Amino acid sequence: xxxxxxxxxxxxxxxxxxxxxxxxxxxxxxxxxxxxxxxxxxxxxxxxxxxxxxxxxxxxxxxxxxxxxxxxxxxxxxxx
Amino acid sequence: xxxxxxxxxxxxxxxxxxxxxxxxxxxxxxxxxxxxxxxxxxxxxxxxxxxxxxxxxxxxxxxxxxxxxxxxxxxxxxxxxxxxxxxxxxxxxxxxxxxxxxxxxxxxxxxxxxxxxxxxxxxxxxxxxxxxxxxxxxxxxxxxxxxxxxxxxxxxxxxxxxxxxxxxxxxxxxxxxxxxxxxxxxxxxxxxxxxxxxxxxxxxxxxxxxxxxxxxxxxxxxxxxxxxxxxxxxxxxxxxxxxxxxxxxxxxxxxxxxxxxxxxxxxxxxxxxxxxxxxxxxxxxxxxxxxxxxxxxxxxxxxxxxxxxxxxxxxxxxxxxxxxxxxxxxxxxxxxxxxxxxxxxxxxxxxxxxxxxxxxxxxxxxxxxxxxxxxxxxxxxxxxxxxxxxxxxxxxxxxxxxxxxxxxxxxxxxxxxxxxxxxxxxxxxxxxxxxxxxxxxxxxxxxxxxxxxxxxxxxxxxxxxxxxxxxxxxxxxxxxxxxxxxxxxxxx
Numbered sequence: 001x002x003x004x005x006x007x008x009x010x011x012x013x014x015x016x017x018x019x020x021x022x023x024x025x026x027x028x029x030x031x032x033x034x035x036x037x038x039x040x041x042x043x044x045x046x047x048x049x050x051x052x053x054x055x056x057x058x059x060x061x062x063x064x065x066x067x068x069x070x071x072x073x074x075x076x077x078x079x080x
Numbered sequence: 081x082x083x084x085x086x087x088x089x090x091x092x093x094x095x096x097x098x099x100x101x102x103x104x105x106x107x108x109x110x111x112x113x114x115x116x117x118x119x120x121x122x123x124x125x126x127x128x129x130x131x132x133x134x135x136x137x138x139x140x141x142x143x144x145x146x147x148x149x150x151x152x153x154x155x156x157x158x159x160x161x162x163x164x165x166x167x168x169x170x171x172x173x174x175x176x177x178x179x180x181x182x183x184x185x186x187x188x189x190x191x192x193x194x195x196x197x198x199x200x201x202x203x204x205x206x207x208x209x210x211x212x213x214x215x216x217x218x219x220x221x222x223x224x225x226x227x228x229x230x231x232x233x234x235x236x237x238x239x240x241x242x243x244x245x246x247x248x249x250x251x252x253x254x255x256x257x258x259x260x261x262x263x264x265x266x267x268x269x270x271x272x273x274x275x276x277x278x279x280x281x282x283x284x285x286x287x288x289x290x291x292x293x294x295x296x297x298x299x300x301x302x303x304x305x306x307x308x309x310x311x312x313x314x315x316x317x318x319x320x321x322x323x324x325x326x327x328x329x330x331x332x333x334x335x336x337x338x339x340x341x342x343x344x345x346x347x348x349x350x351x352x353x354x355x356x357x358x359x360x361x362x363x364x365x366x367x368x369x370x371x372x373x374x375x376x377x378x379x380x381x382x383x384x385x386x387x388x389x390x391x392x393x394x395x396x397x398x399x400x401x402x403x404x405x406x407x408x409x410x411x412x413x414x415x416x417x418x419x420x421x422x423x424x425x426x427x428x429x430x431x432x433x434x435x436x437x438x439x440x441x442x443x444x445x446x447x448x449x450x451x452x453x454x455x456x457x458x459x460x461x462x463x464x465x466x467x468x469x470x471x472x473x474x475x476x477x478x479x480x481x482x483x484x485x486x487x488x489x490x491x492x493x494x495x496x497x498x499x500x501x502x503x504x505x506x507x508x509x510x511x512x513x514x515x516x517x518x519x520x521x522x523x524x525x526x527x528x529x530x531x532x533x534x535x536x537x538x539x540x541x542x543x544x545x546x547x548x549x550x551x552x553x554x555x556x557x558x559x560x561x562x563x564x565x566x567x568x569x570x571x572x
């Protein structure tokens with residue numbers, strides 16, 4: 001993932017989770033933040049798919065349980 | 081009879097698994113022992129007839145707390161876990177709780193002055209039994225659900241209500257001890273709770289799934305060999321649109337149920353076409369009726385696809401016109417229910433209770449027609465409520481929040497059909513002079529995300545110059561929904 005792509009990912013997560021750039025860490029995880037519930041997760045997934053014109057597989061949507069993993073998973077789609 | 085004794089009547093010595101899932105597992109006997117121990121402990125410490133907040137996700141902790149409170153003759157106050165700390169405090173100051181059973185994870189929402197019981201506080205040893213006898217008419221639980229004014233209403237359910245509804249549901253779904261339900265719906269919601277009740281009563285079992293993404297449930301149904309699955313419209317829409325549900329073959333699943341709002345017939349069609357061996361039950365209910373009021377026999381799902389069926393055993397369901405008489409086929413009236421499952425009333429709200437309980441009948445506020453054979457078709461709601469992702473959402477609360485934002489002159493919140501959410505929330509806004517569309521939209525999205533749980537967030541913000549008004553000079557929401565459907569509202 002290049003810097004532009006990471007910036008897009010960060011913006012989506014910060015907006016949907018209502019947190020600042022500083023608060024978003026690679027370790028920021030599902031269920032640790034009240035705002036990151038399964039419905040928000042689906043919104044994040046839709047926005048990522050739209051932003052990068054990709055379609056995430058079920059197992060990958062399940063795997064994106066923290067921001068770091070989400071970057072790794074989405075990165076594979078962009079390179080592929 | 082105490083509802084919890086009724087639930088454990090036949091299966092309390094069984095070593096068979098009752099709750100399974102990725103995180104936890106407990107047998108019937110073990111659950112019974114934990115409920116016995118905990119309910120005695122509660123009685124000794126607090127007595128009976130007291131109210132307790134219960135705030136927890138689906139877990140063994142929820143089940144043990146919930147059943148123990150009722151078993152000891154106390155009353156759990158059930159609230160959705162996404163409630164804000166402020167709203168929860170306000171709600172509790174309206175009730176008389178003496179304690180709170182709360183998952184550690186949610187303890188940041190603890191209410192000042194309420195002693196907290198979390199997972200680690202549950203008793204390990206037996207104390208003497210001081211539990212009182214509880215009758216059918218005694219209050220068993222208060223379930224908080226969104227009302228149309230934005231404040232939550234506490235639905236008062238008795239032991240008798242729960243026994244009646246559980247018995248009816250078991251009968252028409254033909255549940256047995258061989259049944260295992262895959263549970264994705266929360267137990268604090270009446271539909272989720274009914275899954276727990278019915279499967280405990282028949283000596284069956286449940287599997288709890290709390291995955292980050294609903295799509296995970298398909299593998300889990302197979303892994304745990306579930307025989308049943310229950311969802312609200314958005315559950316099925318998410319699975320159809322975002323997973324391979326329709327291509328799956330399940331080795332154990334015998335039926336699916338759907339309630340909690342209208343699932344569009346085309347989705348029902350897709351499911352029954354793709355999964356012909358799985359019986360699909362369309363159902364209708366309300367917290368005010370404990371859970372269930374009607375079902376459509378699966379054999380009719382193809383011929384009467386848009387129908388909610390007829391009353392379940394023990395529930396008399398009719399559609400009444402304004403004159404109080406049953407409507408003729410094709411006419412529209414209100415769905416009215418009679419049965420032992422109808423709530424005692426709303427907590428601390430006699431006026432609200434009188435508005436819906438008349439002559440022992442529950443007036444649902446749902447508008448419907450009937451066909452020649454008496455099958456009921458819901459056509460609308462008299463109350464201003466949106467059902468987003470299975471949750472009841474009051475537009476009023478969101479309107480109040482948005483109305484105070486910069487650049488907003490007037491706002492009306494309505495819904496439109498959505499592929500994923502069932503109904504998506506739309507904020508229709510008249511801007512103040514000079515306010516820019518993009519800036520206003522950004523503010524609304526940002527502030528709503530900050531203040532509201534995910535399911536109350538608008539998916540769309542659209543603008544217009546003049547709100548349409550109805551004959552009583554209020555914003556005409558029917559017209560707004562029409563304008564949305566016809567693409568007359570835009571994002572500028």
